[in-house]
Amino acid sequence: MILVTNNEGTSGAPVTARMLREGAAALPAIEAGIRLIEADPAVRTVGRGGWPNLLGEVELDAAVMDGTTLRVGAVGALKGFLHPISVARAVMERLPHVFLVGEGAARFAREIGAETAENLTPDSERVWRAWYENEVPETSKRHWSDAPLIELCKHAVDPEVGHDTTVFIALDSKGEIGGGVSTSGWGWKYPGRLGDSPVLGAGMYADSRYGACACTGAGEMTIRAGTSRAVVLYMKMGMSVDAAVREAIEDMRRLKGGLIDRVTIHAIDTKGQHKVVAVNGDTHTYWLWREGDTAPRSFPAEIVTISARAPRPSPSAKYGARKS
Numbered sequence: 001m002i003l004v005t006n007n008e009g010t011s012g013a014p015v016t017a018r019m020l021r022e023g024a025a026a027l028p029a030i031e032a033g034i035r036l037i038e039a040d041p042a043v044r045t046v047g048r049g050g051w052p053n054l055l056g057e058v059e060l061d062a063a064v065m066d067g068t069t070l071r072v073g074a075v076g077a078l079k080g081f082l083h084p085i086s087v088a089r090a091v092m093e094r095l096p097h098v099f100l101v102g103e104g105a106a107r108f109a110r111e112i113g114a115e116t117a118e119n120l121t122p123d124s125e126r127v128w129r130a131w132y133e134n135e136v137p138e139t140s141k142r143h144w145s146d147a148p149l150i151e152l153c154k155h156a157v158d159p160e161v162g163h164d165t166t167v168f169i170a171l172d173s174k175g176e177i178g179g180g181v182s183t184s185g186w187g188w189k190y191p192g193r194l195g196d197s198p199v200l201g202a203g204m205y206a207d208s209r210y211g212a213c214a215c216t217g218a219g220e221m222t223i224r225a226g227t228s229r230a231v232v233l234y235m236k237m238g239m240s241v242d243a244a245v246r247e248a249i250e251d252m253r254r255l256k257g258g259l260i261d262r263v264t265i266h267a268i269d270t271k272g273q274h275k276v277v278a279v280n281g282d283t284h285t286y287w288l289w290r291e292g293d294t295a296p297r298s299f300p301a302e303i304v305t306i307s308a309r310a311p312r313p314s315p316s317a318k319y320g321a322r323k324s
Contacts, residue, residue: 001173001291002272005033006216006264008043008166009287012036013296016168017289026178027066027089030168034062034085034182037166041121046166048082049121050184053191054149056128058119060084060184061198064092067177067206074198076101077191081109082117085182088198090114099198119184131188153190164216165197167204169268171212173291177270179206179214186219195219201229210235211269213245217279218261225251231267241269245277252279253306260307276301 001020005013012033019029038047038060045051052058062084063074073092076099078084087109091100100108120128132141140147165183172178181197181204196203196219203219205228206212213231215222222228227248234244245267252263264278266286278284278301289296 001171002268002274003029003168003170003287003289003296004266004268004274004276005168005287005296006164006166006266007285007287007298008046008164008216009033009037009168011040011043012166012168013287013289016170017293017296020170020172020289021291023173025174026170026172026176027064027180029172030170030178030180031064031085031089033168034166034180035083038083038085038182041123043166044124045164045184045187046182047084047184048117048119049124050119051124051187052120052128053185053187053189053193054152055144055191056120056125056132057191058124058184059189059191059193060119060182061194062088062182063180063198063200063204064089065179065200065204065206065212066092067179067208067212070207072098072200074099074200075105075109076194076198078102078105078109080106080116080119082115082119085180087112087114088180098200101194102192128188149190153188164264165195165203165219167214167216167266169204169206169212169214169266171268171270171272175208175270177206177208177212177268179204179212181214196222196227199223201226203228205229205232207232207236209270211241211244211267213248213265213267215263215265217263217281218259220259221252221255221261221263224255224258227252227263227265231265235267235269241267241273241275245275249277249279249304249306264301278303280305280307
């Protein structure tokens with residue numbers, strides 16, 4: 001058995017590890033851990049307390065995958081609900097579809113009785129309001145409902161430069177693999193933006209025959225490269241988990257133009273081996289739990305640089321966001 005999650009998974013990892021140790025299947029154990037993170041307002045990139053988009057709205061994305069059946073469920077740009085991971089799992093289990101977005105996702109969440117929530121916390125709103133008052137031109141404020149946002153999106157880049165989506169990938173006692181991801185996405189994003197998290201094969205992929213992979217960071221890059229599916233396919237071709245991740249990094253080197261930034265790749269195989277690499281990263285840690293461990297342990301990710309990154313503004317630092 002093995003569990004790998006990123007640093008944002010801190011509050012949920014012990015619960016998922018305990019459930020796996022007690023014989024739970026991978027998917028419910030992953031969901032239980034992620035729900036704790038979604039409800040924790042101190043985690044500014046997942047669930048309640050996440051940074052809003054340019055309009056001051058918190059939009060949530062999530063996905064789950066059962067590596068044995070290859071069934072998936074995903075939601076994107078979901079507003080007003082506390083646990084997108086559970087809504088995503090319900091999509092997988094209750095619909096013939098695999099992906100709902102926006103108002104359709106919200107309608108489905110209401111229909112299944114998903115827990116509602118005001119996900120924009122006072123601290124996040126305060127930082128957004130300070131950005132709005134100081135950075136948005138007066139002409140745009142007067143017509144804010146239909147103001148042009150393209151240039152604002154380019155200049156107000158993610159306030160949590162060093163933090164992430166939460167990703168959980170696990171191998172359970174029956175040898176079955178599952179994956180789950182949840183995020184509030186890129187802070188100060190263009191409304192309706194979807195990152196890689198709900199895009200199966202980009203932000204996460206799981207196959208109990210070979211392994212699983214999940215990514216955090218600049219989702220635009222992993223969507224373009226199909227990173228998570230690629231890692232699993234490379235393992236299918238016979239590569240070790242280490243070699244598969246490195247081959248996927250080589251794929252990323254082919255990306256030209258667009259957003260080239262930081263991505264962290266997390267991967268496991270069926271033998272309980274794992275690899276975590278922070279592409280274009282600096283310091284990055286993750287949580288690892290394996291059968292026999294009393295609790296998850298934190299380790300540093302390997303750093304691989306594929307390109308220079310341009311300096312990015314940080315609205316949260318500029319406008320005094322409080323850190324928990």
